[in-house]
Amino acid sequence: MRLNPSLRSSLSIQKRVLHALLMREALTRYGRHNIGFLWLFIEPMLFTIGITIFWTVTKAIHGSELPIVPFAITGYSSVLLWRNMPARLMGAVPPNAGLMHHRNVRLIDIYVSRIILEAGGVTISFVFLTVLFVAIEWMTWPEDILGVVLGWLLLNWFGWSLAFLLGSLSERSEVVDKLWHPVTYFLFPVSGAAFIVDALPEVGRTIVLTLPMVHCTEIIREGFFGSVFEPHYSIPYVVAFCSVLSAAGLMNTAYVSRRIVLE
Amino acid sequence: MICFRSVSKRYPVKGGSNLVLDSIDLVINRGEKVGIIGRNGAGKSTTIRLLSGAELPTSGEIDRLMSVSWPLAFGGAFQSALTGRDNLRLICRLYGQEINESLAFVQEFAELGRYFDEPVKTYSSGMRARLAFAISMVIEFDCFLIDEVVAVGDSRFHEKCHTELFEKRSDRCFIIVSHDTAYIKAHCDNVYVLKSGKLHRFEHPQQAIDFHNHGEYL
Numbered sequence: 001m002r003l004n005p006s007l008r009s010s011l012s013i014q015k016r017v018l019h020a021l022l023m024r025e026a027l028t029r030y031g032r033h034n035i036g037f038l039w040l041f042i043e044p045m046l047f048t049i050g051i052t053i054f055w056t057v058t059k060a061i062h063g064s065e066l067p068i069v070p071f072a073i074t075g076y077s078s079v080l081l082w083r084n085m086p087a088r089l090m091g092a093v094p095p096n097a098g099l100m101h102h103r104n105v106r107l108i109d110i111y112v113s114r115i116i117l118e119a120g121g122v123t124i125s126f127v128f129l130t131v132l133f134v135a136i137e138w139m140t141w142p143e144d145i146l147g148v149v150l151g152w153l154l155l156n157w158f159g160w161s162l163a164f165l166l167g168s169l170s171e172r173s174e175v176v177d178k179l180w181h182p183v184t185y186f187l188f189p190v191s192g193a194a195f196i197v198d199a200l201p202e203v204g205r206t207i208v209l210t211l212p213m214v215h216c217t218e219i220i221r222e223g224f225f226g227s228v229f230e231p232h233y234s235i236p237y238v239v240a241f242c243s244v245l246s247a248a249g250l251m252n253t254a255y256v257s258r259r260i261v262l263e
Numbered sequence: 264m265i266c267f268r269s270v271s272k273r274y275p276v277k278g279g280s281n282l283v284l285d286s287i288d289l290v291i292n293r294g295e296k297v298g299i300i301g302r303n304g305a306g307k308s309t310t311i312r313l314l315s316g317a318e319l320p321t322s323g324e325i326d327r328l329m330s331v332s333w334p335l336a337f338g339g340a341f342q343s344a345l346t347g348r349d350n351l352r353l354i355c356r357l358y359g360q361e362i363n364e365s366l367a368f369v370q371e372f373a374e375l376g377r378y379f380d381e382p383v384k385t386y387s388s389g390m391r392a393r394l395a396f397a398i399s400m401v402i403e404f405d406c407f408l409i410d411e412v413v414a415v416g417d418s419r420f421h422e423k424c425h426t427e428l429f430e431k432r433s434d435r436c437f438i439i440v441s442h443d444t445a446y447i448k449a450h451c452d453n454v455y456v457l458k459s460g461k462l463h464r465f466e467h468p469q470q471a472i473d474f475h476n477h478g479e480y481l
Binding site for chain 1: 275312358
């Protein structure tokens with residue numbers, strides 16, 4: 001162990017700690033039994049497949065030109081992303097308090113490792129399902145892969161910023177954790193997962209477009225099937241929103257980190 | 264060297280905060296054997312957490328110019344859902360150590376047999392203590408923090424711990440926190456007493472122990 005570490009050795013400690021935490025997080029969550037690590041993306045995949053089938057048989061978007069399979073995949077993967085990251089970071093301190101007796105393990109390391117695992121799982125599931133459904137010809141390739149990547153990255157940014165803020169707030173008040181579940185429940189129908197903004201009346205558009213995940217979902221869908229609908233989004237709005245949110249999230253995480261009380 | 268300059272620690276309690284350590288100054292040098300005694304709730308564990316760097320002081324400064332262990336044999340630093348082997352892996356990864364070098368030592372010292380590959384939550388308290396101590400010996404620190412617990416386990420285990428720690432690593436710094444005055448006296452050169460948030464320093468260990476037992480300077 002180096003003392004008064006330089007930037008370079010700090011980086012290598014950081015890398016080491018994150019690797020250790022990732023491995024242990026994956027192990028404690030999924031274990032070594034049966035399919036183990038595969039649950040990481042099979043879990044979100046099952047959700048998405050379920051929703052896709054459900055929406056297909058109930059013809060959720062009847063009367064429109066939209067291709068239902070990519071509509072469902074993009075919608076539900078997006079929900080999983082912004083919903084699961086905050087859920088994973090809330091109350092993350094108590095089960096990890098023991099680890100924080102090791103000086104190099106800080107709250108932010110625990111947060112980052114959980115975010116990587118969560119985002120990784122949903123992303124693998126999203127990519128895998130896209131490839132699978134194209135392969136069995138339930139849908140065609142996205143029209144603009146870069147657009148999809150851009151939307152997905154922005155949504156990731158929103159997800160982790162929100163997760164940092166809510167996670168660190170949950171260490172200061174239990175109310176946050178309790179409220180998040182009903183809030184996600186009510187956010188789901190307006191989050192853009194189950195509709196496109198263009199289908200709404202003008203007033204409805206204005207309201208839902210205050211939510212950054214709606215913009216991101218629109219960008220992702222434009223990448224998939226932009227030629228058959230009119231997307232509504234503003235990248236500057238998402239960037240501004242996420243900048244403020246991530247600054248607030250990081251500041252509150254630093255505040256909580258300095259005041260953590262171990263058992 | 265570890266240096267505390269006017270270190271205070273407050274914990275939030277209902278309707279305000281509780282001052283646990285009140286402006287403490289402390290210098291601990293390499294190789295020093297330090298004992299800190301105090302009654303329950305005097306702030307011993309808080310001092311340990313500040314020494315290890317797990318928690319940060321509310322005010323004041325701490326300089327840490329040597330590597331400091333986590334509280335030795337402290338079971339809380341391990342993951343009960345993981346096996347003994349996975350816990351060892353985790354610690355090795357955290358501290359950048361090659362696991363194969365320490366595997367044989369830990370297996371032999373902890374005497375867990377087949378349980379080494381079972382989750383720690385299925386262990387008896389003796390098994391946990393042996394594993395925790397063995398893993399604690401894997402990383403070579405300049406300074407070891409010892410928080411009471413070496414007192415767990417049977418006499419043979421005590422003896423093994425004693426050999427590993429006080430004989431094989433007698434050149435290191437030890438900071439022992441306890442209310443067991445006999446244990447402190449047997450191992451420490453410099454003894455401090457924590458009382459009402461203040462740290463009292465004494466010339467001789469016996470003076471500290473008298474102060475601790477009688478609550479006043481003799």
